[in-house]
Amino acid sequence: MPQSLSYLDLVNELDGFPSAILNPTAHTERLSTLMLFTSGTHTLGYVLPSVVTALRALSSPHWTITPSTVSLTGHTVDERSTQMRTTLESFRDAQTFAVCSGKGWRNELYSVYSPNGELYLEMERSGAALFGVVQYGVHMTAFVRADGGLKIWTPRRNPTKSTYPSMLDNTVAGGIASGMTVFETLIKESAEEASLPESLVREKARCVGLVSYFMVRDHRAGGETGLLMPEVQYVYDMEVGDDVVPRPGDDEVQDFHLLTMDEVVSELRAGRFKPNCAVVLIDFFIRHGIITPENEPDYIEISSRIHRTLEFPLAKYT
CATH class of the missing domain: 3.30.750.160 (Transcription Regulator spoIIAA)
Structure with a gap:
């Protein structure tokens, strides 16, 4: 894997199924198979x-x-x-x-x-993934304001996991099981993965949108490669103080580290984040003014690709 991935490289790695809007010829050819x-x-x-x-x-x-x-x-x-x-x-x-x-x-x-x-x-x-249906999840970035900038609590996935072992992840992330709401899932995953109390999450977590993309599974996902995974990930931010320290609550996460923005960017460009977690962080960078039209030549494509319109029926949680 290249050691200096661009933000667009990271988006391309995740959003791998041809778009009917951006590349209609390739989309039609892929559908024919x-x-x-x-x-x-x-x-x-x-x-x-x-x-x-x-x-x-x-x-x-x-x-x-x-x-x-x-x-x-x-x-x-x-x-x-x-x-x-x-x-x-x-x-x-x-x-x-x-x-x-x-x-x-x-x-x-x-x-x-x-x-x-x-x-x-x-x-x-x-x-x-065998049937290519839309899957839903929730991701939360817990961050601290320190030394004039931001630091992000970053977990490393357990090396024994069947999917993306040892890769870096978002502070909290998990799929939405049937019968669960988005926020109920966030509460559950926060406790299980990061030992964050429900009272803290209810007080501090803020829903800030979603990311959507159409992934083609590679070997890191475990099992067969080439399976199709359109996904919607609901995104939350949670600003915390120095007194909040996430700790593994189950066997999903090996450990947590509080990384500076420079460290996060370095790990991103080295390809060490789980692909959809990388895109959630790119969304965080855009919303917090770290990626701007002035410093990112592919700003428009990146912004549109991580908010992809999916061609399937979608959930309503009301």
Whole structure:
């Protein structure tokens, strides 16, 4: 990996699926190699040929497979969720895909939404990338004002993790499980990953927007490469004082370090941050005036790419 990545390099590394707006020819060509996971009327995700082959091998009545689409036969949320669970358990038991076998299986449900923002089905988290559906998470940057600048509490992921081992992360980050709200997830992850009390997070954490992108998984993500992951990450900032020191609360994080902005930038440019965490930090830099149109020639592309319009139905939490 290059040792001096630009901010646009980091965005390109994460937002790897061609955009229909910025590169329509490449987008059309890429789609021609994929199948659509549909609700019957709307596309919910993109599926690789290897996944379609595995579905065909199941000979399951749960799936309707046409030359260009795959869809579940269930008529209700419960029926579709049960059918998806049966499918993914079959893949797990047969070890069809590493991403949902062994340590990859998470025992956590993710939500897939219909065009009106209502729940379409619930599915095992580790199988979401097999069907290219939108995944949701929350990231928080805890920072301190010191010595005329900002410092950021930065954790290193546990080297035993199956995904992005030993890479640097955001202060708090986690996927939004089915039935959880964004802020409930932030409270939960803050306690589990950083030992931050709920009272502190409720008082100090501020929702400052989101980042969205369309990732193509590489070897660092664990399991099969090339799986498709459109994602929305809700972003929070939390300014804290010297008396707040995050500490690992579970086995997700190895340790925390309070890094200066120069140190954070150096680690970013060296490619040591988990890719989506790098983009959350780039968003932080833009909002705090560290990246500006005057010092970043690719400011417009970076800003638009990390707030990508996704071509799938999206969640509504009201």
